[in-house]
Amino acid sequence: MAGKSVFVTVGTTQFDSLIQAVVEEDTLTVLRDKGYTRVILQIGQGLFTPPDDKHCGVMLSYFRLKPSIAEDFSNADLVVSHAGAGSCLEALEAGKPLVAVVNDTLMGNHQTELAEELASCGFCYCCYPNTLHSTLAHMDVSKLRPYIPGQPKLLAQYLDSVINVTP
Template sequence: MKTVFVTVGTTSFDELIEAIISPAAVEVLKDRGYERLVLQVGRGTVFPTSKTCSHITLETFRYKDSIAEDIKNAHLIISHAGAGSCLEALSAGKPLLVVVNDKLMNNHQLELAKQLHSDSHLLYCTCSTLTATLRTMNLSILQPFLLGQPQNFANFLDKALGVK
């Protein structure tokens, strides 16, 4: 079953969860051949059920000891722009669409998403542009994220966060 896995990490990002279960987003996912939506909602207050989103197979959970199996089984990962979540998805070699929380102040997540996008490793959008991005995304342009260069990633994060 062609699966989309959505993760917000350990945070709360209700706006992303609401955006991905909207009728318009679900319709686009179905049109693109996705049949299953797995949501990791973290501390959020939005906890969709199959009644909330009846046109696609839906699984929802808050936390697991590991989301490695969910990532492995996904055909597309949609994630908040946390560095850990991005790195885990990219390291698994999965197509990644990052949704930046544009309501965060001093948004280092946007800087990370822009850099990884400019390197062709992922696509990114905001909650307000999620459906349009899903409709027009071309996953074939994405390039693999090369493993084994953790210092380069750490250096980028230091620079983005103003540490160095």
């Protein structure tokens, strides 16, 4: 086998600081040292265009948007995602190790609560663009708990508690 792959997704919006953090030499070196040889970046509406070739022993490729990224999740050995609920759940339901990266520039910083809760339950790692390198360097994906999909009531209960909805 030619090594493991990382799928990075920012969703449909713009999260240039995540893409920039991934393609930094230090980050790519950490990924390479952990056996990742390919990084596929879904850059959404971003203004930053990453390199599209080999850097630090890691092959980089990117795309903006496509109708479905289910195959990208399925083919990945590690997912690095913005901390949007849909992307996090899609990665976890695909059974992939996840690093959820919070975009704290969004109004209300709503991604923090979800990412921190998923991380505290042991389902993923949580970080910010400026701590991505350190998180990747220290992560041990074998310590993550598997997410059991198909429990929408648990998700609904959690979301109700976050937004303080009483039944």
